[in-house]
Amino acid sequence: MTWLQRYRYRHFLSNSMWVSSTLGLILALASHRVLYLVSRAMGWHAATEPDAARAVIGATSSSLLTFIVFVSSALLVAVQLASAQLSPRIIALALKEPGTRICLGIFVFNFTFSLAVLSRIGSQTPLIELQVCIWSSLGSIIVFLYMVDRLARSLRPISILTMIAGKGAEVIKSVYPLMLDEGPRAVSQSLPDPSTALVVEHIGRSSVLLAFDQEGLLTLASQENAIIELMPQVGDFVVHGDGLFRIYGSTRLSPDVLRRCLALGDERTMEQDPAFAFRIIVDVACRALSRAINDPTTGVLALDQVHLLLRLTGLRRLDTGCVSDSQGRLRLVFRTPDWEDFVWLGLAEIRQFGGGNIQIARRMRALLEHLLKVMPPGRQPALREQLELLDRSVARSFPDVEDREQASLKDLQGLGGSAAPALQVEQQTGSAPV
Numbered sequence: 001m002t003w004l005q006r007y008r009y010r011h012f013l014s015n016s017m018w019v020s021s022t023l024g025l026i027l028a029l030a031s032h033r034v035l036y037l038v039s040r041a042m043g044w045h046a047a048t049e050p051d052a053a054r055a056v057i058g059a060t061s062s063s064l065l066t067f068i069v070f071v072s073s074a075l076l077v078a079v080q081l082a083s084a085q086l087s088p089r090i091i092a093l094a095l096k097e098p099g100t101r102i103c104l105g106i107f108v109f110n111f112t113f114s115l116a117v118l119s120r121i122g123s124q125t126p127l128i129e130l131q132v133c134i135w136s137s138l139g140s141i142i143v144f145l146y147m148v149d150r151l152a153r154s155l156r157p158i159s160i161l162t163m164i165a166g167k168g169a170e171v172i173k174s175v176y177p178l179m180l181d182e183g184p185r186a187v188s189q190s191l192p193d194p195s196t197a198l199v200v201e202h203i204g205r206s207s208v209l210l211a212f213d214q215e216g217l218l219t220l221a222s223q224e225n226a227i228i229e230l231m232p233q234v235g236d237f238v239v240h241g242d243g244l245f246r247i248y249g250s251t252r253l254s255p256d257v258l259r260r261c262l263a264l265g266d267e268r269t270m271e272q273d274p275a276f277a278f279r280i281i282v283d284v285a286c287r288a289l290s291r292a293i294n295d296p297t298t299g300v301l302a303l304d305q306v307h308l309l310l311r312l313t314g315l316r317r318l319d320t321g322c323v324s325d326s327q328g329r330l331r332l333v334f335r336t337p338d339w340e341d342f343v344w345l346g347l348a349e350i351r352q353f354g355g356g357n358i359q360i361a362r363r364m365r366a367l368l369e370h371l372l373k374v375m376p377p378g379r380q381p382a383l384r385e386q387l388e389l390l391d392r393s394v395a396r397s398f399p400d401v402e403d404r405e406q407a408s409l410k411d412l413q414g415l416g417g418s419a420a421p422a423l424q425v426e427q428q429t430g431s432a433p434v
Contacts, residue, residue, distance in 0.1 A: 007211060015095065017101050017104065028113040048125045068111065081155075165281065208267065218332050221325075225250060226250035228253075228332050231246060286353045310346055313342050344382075363413070
């Protein structure tokens with residue numbers, strides 16, 4: 001199985017809600033068959049009258065079907081409302097939530113098992129199947145209440161933003177595994193003249209580059225003593241006929257084999273695209289700061305997560321675009337976002353949409369001043385540039401001196417936290433703050 005096939009199967013299984021339900025149905029039929037054979041071989045029968053057992057199991061199966069319909073409908077409505085209020089990009093993330101799929105799989109299992117038992121009740125009531133139906137139905141009630149509570153909590157803005165930032169942090173650590181002080185910096189190696197390279201073009205439907213097989217491309221380049229340059233960046237939209245690869249030093253590499261090292265799709269994912277996490281969080285903030293919604297507190301919550309991701313990104317080595325073989329010879333080149341890209345992506349649009357809001361201005365200033373303290377000197381120019389742009393935005397947006405002074409303070413809460421330094425408070429009160 002090729003890397004592309006494994007990627008597609010993994011992507012299909014992680015994004016399809018009906019897979020867990022189908023597995024629950026199959027498992028229910030298999031379990032009922034096994035328990036039926038065991039009960040018949042052992043001669044175990046319940047003292048419950050068959051008519052009473054039919055009534056009980058019929059009622060539980062009807063309830064389980066109601067659970068399935070209610071949860072499916074509530075999930076779709078909740079996702080639509082959340083996407084309208086936050087960002088359409090969260091729909092795929094919400095549907096990938098494993099807890100929802102597991103709960104639906106449990107409901108389908110119990111519903112199918114109940115129907116199978118109901119069809120087997122004759123003049124006597126099977127003991128094991130009846131007990132399994134009753135206890136699994138009680139368990140489904142608990143799972144249903146848990147899922148309603150989880151669904152209500154998971155679609156709040158803070159839950160969505162925290163989830164996205166958590167997944168983004170995982171991707172950042174996988175794409176940029178080394179810290180700034182770990183190991184020697186990668187040596188920049190120049191490529192040959194691009195006019196001498198063999199270009200492999202994209203054939204087929206225009207799509208977004210989702211991921212690529214770095215190990216596979218490195219192996220191919222090493223085997224052919226060539227250099228492979230991946231032209232689009234992960235997350236780029238690739239049109240039919242656009243260049244995918246430049247091949248230096250070899251003409252024997254099969255274009256079809258190279259294309260099978262790329263995964264293309266309709267929408268960006270965060271698997272190898274750390275910038276997409278920033279993109280979703282910024283989209284949520286921009287929509288919250290629009291005049292139609294006007295929710296600056298959600299914008300502050302988004303800046304909290306941008307703060308987290310920028311600090312994580314700024315302390316890691318971002319020079320991962322050149323990969324060499326075991327002998328130190330350059331074999332693979334690909335583009336990744338650099339520090340300035342992340343800073344602009346995370347802050348520019350929020351500053352533009354929320355520059356006239358005191359909460360956003362104060363929270364962004366606190367973010368920038370904190371990062372200036374913890375980032376190494378090489379990371380600070382981009383932050384100082386954003387701080388200068390923030391000063392200009394505040395000067396334009398607040399004509400009154402008092403408002404301009406308040407907007408020029410830093411506050412991790414946006415508005416409501418103490419804007420005075422701890423030392424100043426100590427000097428004014430004569431004692432250390434409690």
